[in-house]
Amino acid sequence: MNKAGKQRRLMRKINIPGYLRFLAKRAIFLLLTLMIATYLTIIIANFGGYIDEILKSQIEWEVSWELSRDPAFRKLPEEEQERIRLRMIEDRIKARGLDKPFILRSIIYLRDALTLSLGRAMYLRSAGGSSRVADIILERLPWSVLLFTTGTILSALVGIYVGLYMAKRALGVFDRSMMVTAILTSSIPAWFFGIIFLLVFSIQLGIFPPGGLVSRPHTELFAYIIDVLYHLALPLITWVFASFGGWAYVTRNIVIQIMREDFVMAARAKGLPERRILYKYVLRPAAPPIVTMLALAIIASWTGAIITETVFSWPGLGTLYWEAIGVMDAPVIIGLTVIYAYLYVITIFILDLVYALLDPRVRTLGG
Amino acid sequence: MSAPPVGAKAILKEVLRTKSGIIAIAILAFLVCVVVIVPLYAPYDVVKKWNDPRAWLDNPRCAAPEWVELMVGKKLPRTIKISMEDFRATKYSTVLSHGNLTIKLIRMMAYFDYDYDDFPSEFGIMANMTCLKGMKVDIKLIRPDGDEILLLSKVFSSGESSFMLSSGDSEVKLIASNYVAEVTGISPSLRLPQVILFAEKSEDMWNPSKAKVLKGRYKIVLEATSFTPEDDIDLEVIIYGKVFGVFGTDSLRRDLLVGLLWGAPVALAFALTAATAVTLIQTFLGIVSGYFGGKVDEIIQRFTDLMMIIPVLPILILISFLYRIGIWLLLVIIVGFSIVGSTTKVVRSMVLQIKEEQYILAAVSYGASSWRIIFRHIFPRVLPYTFSLIALAVPSYIFLEAALSFLGLGDPVLPTWGKILGEAHAEGAAYYGYWWWILIPAGFIALTAIAFALLGYAIDKIVNPRLREI
Numbered sequence: 001m002n003k004a005g006k007q008r009r010l011m012r013k014i015n016i017p018g019y020l021r022f023l024a025k026r027a028i029f030l031l032l033t034l035m036i037a038t039y040l041t042i043i044i045a046n047f048g049g050y051i052d053e054i055l056k057s058q059i060e061w062e063v064s065w066e067l068s069r070d071p072a073f074r075k076l077p078e079e080e081q082e083r084i085r086l087r088m089i090e091d092r093i094k095a096r097g098l099d100k101p102f103i104l105r106s107i108i109y110l111r112d113a114l115t116l117s118l119g120r121a122m123y124l125r126s127a128g129g130s131s132r133v134a135d136i137i138l139e140r141l142p143w144s145v146l147l148f149t150t151g152t153i154l155s156a157l158v159g160i161y162v163g164l165y166m167a168k169r170a171l172g173v174f175d176r177s178m179m180v181t182a183i184l185t186s187s188i189p190a191w192f193f194g195i196i197f198l199l200v201f202s203i204q205l206g207i208f209p210p211g212g213l214v215s216r217p218h219t220e221l222f223a224y225i226i227d228v229l230y231h232l233a234l235p236l237i238t239w240v241f242a243s244f245g246g247w248a249y250v251t252r253n254i255v256i257q258i259m260r261e262d263f264v265m266a267a268r269a270k271g272l273p274e275r276r277i278l279y280k281y282v283l284r285p286a287a288p289p290i291v292t293m294l295a296l297a298i299i300a301s302w303t304g305a306i307i308t309e310t311v312f313s314w315p316g317l318g319t320l321y322w323e324a325i326g327v328m329d330a331p332v333i334i335g336l337t338v339i340y341a342y343l344y345v346i347t348i349f350i351l352d353l354v355y356a357l358l359d360p361r362v363r364t365l366g367g
Numbered sequence: 368m369s370a371p372p373v374g375a376k377a378i379l380k381e382v383l384r385t386k387s388g389i390i391a392i393a394i395l396a397f398l399v400c401v402v403v404i405v406p407l408y409a410p411y412d413v414v415k416k417w418n419d420p421r422a423w424l425d426n427p428r429c430a431a432p433e434w435v436e437l438m439v440g441k442k443l444p445r446t447i448k449i450s451m452e453d454f455r456a457t458k459y460s461t462v463l464s465h466g467n468l469t470i471k472l473i474r475m476m477a478y479f480d481y482d483y484d485d486f487p488s489e490f491g492i493m494a495n496m497t498c499l500k501g502m503k504v505d506i507k508l509i510r511p512d513g514d515e516i517l518l519l520s521k522v523f524s525s526g527e528s529s530f531m532l533s534s535g536d537s538e539v540k541l542i543a544s545n546y547v548a549e550v551t552g553i554s555p556s557l558r559l560p561q562v563i564l565f566a567e568k569s570e571d572m573w574n575p576s577k578a579k580v581l582k583g584r585y586k587i588v589l590e591a592t593s594f595t596p597e598d599d600i601d602l603e604v605i606i607y608g609k610v611f612g613v614f615g616t617d618s619l620r621r622d623l624l625v626g627l628l629w630g631a632p633v634a635l636a637f638a639l640t641a642a643t644a645v646t647l648i649q650t651f652l653g654i655v656s657g658y659f660g661g662k663v664d665e666i667i668q669r670f671t672d673l674m675m676i677i678p679v680l681p682i683l684i685l686i687s688f689l690y691r692i693g694i695w696l697l698l699v700i701i702v703g704f705s706i707v708g709s710t711t712k713v714v715r716s717m718v719l720q721i722k723e724e725q726y727i728l729a730a731v732s733y734g735a736s737s738w739r740i741i742f743r744h745i746f747p748r749v750l751p752y753t754f755s756l757i758a759l760a761v762p763s764y765i766f767l768e769a770a771l772s773f774l775g776l777g778d779p780v781l782p783t784w785g786k787i788l789g790e791a792h793a794e795g796a797a798y799y800g801y802w803w804w805i806l807i808p809a810g811f812i813a814l815t816a817i818a819f820a821l822l823g824y825a826i827d828k829i830v831n832p833r834l835r836e837i
Contacts, residue, residue: 029669029672032673033475033672033673033676033677034676036673036677037673037676037677037678040677040682041682044682044685044686044689048568060787070468093433098711110624142723180387183820183821183824184817184820186820187759187762187763187816187817187819187820188766188813188816188817189766191770192766192769192809192812192813195792195797195805195809196805196806196809198797199802199805199806201798202797202798203797203798203800204802210797210798233439236425280420283819306680306681306684306774307770307773307774310774311792321681321684322684322774325688326682326688327687328689333681336681337678337681337682340678340681341678344676344678345676
């Protein structure tokens with residue numbers, strides 16, 4: 001049978017209205033989840049409205065200070081002074097929208113967040129001096145992606161390769177020792193290895209720099225890139241070291257499970273070479289769960305890892321989040337959470353979409 | 368393949384048959400011993416002083432553990448304390464009067480033997496006095512080679528009640544550098560009294576890496592002159608060493624042994640409670656979801672999906688920063704955020720299979736209530752599996768607490784391993800080479816996490832038949 005024919009048969013089997021209904025259901029649910037997660041963050045990040053009070057008293061102070069430096073104002077009678085002061089405060093509070101109750105404003109915040117109009121940061125600025133939350137986040141995003149996405153893909157590749165090797169010689173010496181390594185490294189987070197690696201490799205042995213992005217400002221692009229790569233090395237190694245064991249463990253277990261399936265036995269009985277069995281019969285069914293995990297891990301890696309980045313003073317989104325918390329910059333905190341939630345939800349939706357197409361059980365659901 | 372064992376005892380027996388199980392149980396037994404020792408070595412009132420810097424003044428700052436000696440092969444200085452009682456034992460005072468002039472002379476002296484291969488890290492002199500009409504105080508250090516160094520010669524006015532002198536004071540540094548100039552004729556580029564005063568006379572006596580320690584008996588002499596018989600003075604001297612105790616000290620002179628020992632029950636209680644509560648609640652909701660099906664199932668499953676998407680760690684960091692909560696409230700919040708999760712999903716799928724089994728149908732047929740079936744027939748079946756989940760979840764909670772403490776968001780009172788580690792990082796312990804301050808708490812955290820991970824793995828292999836075959 002040719003490929004086109006196969007495709008047509010497959011399409012006929014899909015119950016299109018049922019499939020669409022399934023997708024619509026999922027989309028509504030994910031949107032609802034997104035809203036709840038965002039709203040929760042808004043409430044917490046604004047301290048349940050407390051930030052508003054801080055802002056109001058700040059405005060009051062600003063106004064009084066400005067007026068007290070105005071000689072014309074000081075000549076006015078006292079009642080007049082008070083009246084002007086109060087009116088200015090009221091105007092400014094209104095201008096910033098602080099006169100509405102917090103519940104109402106939180107709904108506005110939610111609408112803004114969901115439409116990705118992230119507004120302006122209260123204190124933090126981008127390196128270029130912009131106070132737009134989007135600018136601040138976009139400036140940091142590449143560094144998190146560079147470190148953690150590279151690290152996640154690298155550790156998945158290493159882990160999958162090691163896992164395959166383990167499965168091939170299951171219960172051998174290599175398998176057993178890797179198993180222990182995997183359990184130990186995957187139960188310890190990367191930031192923890194980071195502290196120890198920094199102490200040993202950077203401070204004691206002096207092989208790597210003690211954190212940061214560059215050691216000094218560069219004018220030459222090439223030298224800059226080399227310096228960044230040099231600073232990237234240790235956090236990257238740490239990340240790969242901390243997470244490859246988990247990949248190896250999972251891959252090994254999935255592969256061993258599939259190797260016991262009848263169709264693999266049949267392929268063996270047919271006398272196919274072991275290599276061909278591994279790549280054509282075992283890896284194919286093993287791919288979907290591993291790809292799912294990889295997709296979710298990469299999404300999660302975009303937000304960086306707050307503590308790992310702090311340990312290495314890596315200027316990514318994780319450090320940004322920590323800085324934003326440190327100065328209670330609610331718009332930045334909310335912006336980061338929303339971006340993260342969006343990425344996550346979209347990935348899940350795409351995975352749903354693909355799985356529903358691939359999995360006959362899901363495909364005919366509701367039809 | 369035999370059926371998976373049921374019941375805690377049977378599982379423990381099986382666990383002890385595996386290598387990883389034995390290692391895990393051994394580490395846990397060690398930790399339990401630590402927990403038992405804690406109240407004996409450091410009762411709670413010692414720990415209450417953990418954040419009180421005055422409680423630790425007798426300890427050296429950033430001192431390495433004592434067993435470092437074995438590694439460097441040198442006798443490293445311990446802290447020498449000459450208490451007020453020691454001085455009082457040698458106190459000699461006379462009152463001379465002539466007409467309406469009264470003079471009281473006080474003299475006391477104490478000595479200590481210094482035969483270590485390294486210099487002290489600091490020294491400090493404290494005095495309490497009753498001074499009604501003014502007092503002149505001279506304090507001298509007499510070295511084993513006979514040199515006398517006047518550390519203090521000062522007239523105190525009436526009403527003063529105490530003074531302190533330490534190796535970090537600029538007057539003491541000046542005295543030390545004058546002494547070098549007197550001996551060698553050159554003025555030193557580094558002025559470290561704790562080195563100069565304890566060094567053999569040479570050109571390099573100011574240079575900590577070249578100077579040689581002058582071993583022998585040092586004397587400290589105090590002479591005071593005052594004008595009423597009521598005046599008195601008491602002296603205390605501490606020569607801070609470079610090593611201390613089993614685990615050393617931190618930059619606030621705190622004995623890390625106390626903090627690390629107390630970290631054990633705190634970490635275990637926190638992580639075990641969190642892991643147990645979260646796993647059991649999730650298991651229960653998973654059973655309910657799987658057993659009842661229908662609307663209940665739909666609600667619990669959607670709620671689980673929702674909670675699994677919410678970014679919990681950032682929110683936890685946010686909450687602990689804004690509200691400055693203690694460790695036990697944090698525990699409650701963590702449990703609150705994880706009443707549903709991956710365990711709910713796994714248990715639900717297990718229950719979907721279990722509830723079709725004949726013994727459940729039999730129970731239904733003789734009229735057992737749903738809750739009876741859930742607690743008497745389904746829960747015991749799922750329980751062994753939850754044991755492994757609890758054990759596997761413990762490390763993540765240990766590290767969660769450590770992570771929050773590391774960021775400075777931990778419990779404000781109790782010392783925890785993460786807090787000690789975080790302080791070490793914040794004070795740049797790695798940079799200064801205070802490795803014990805980092806590696807020992809890190810070792811404790813890692814050891815505990817590894818023990819539970821191995822235990823969870825061992826139980827998992829026993830109760831999870833799929834893994835048993837492999």
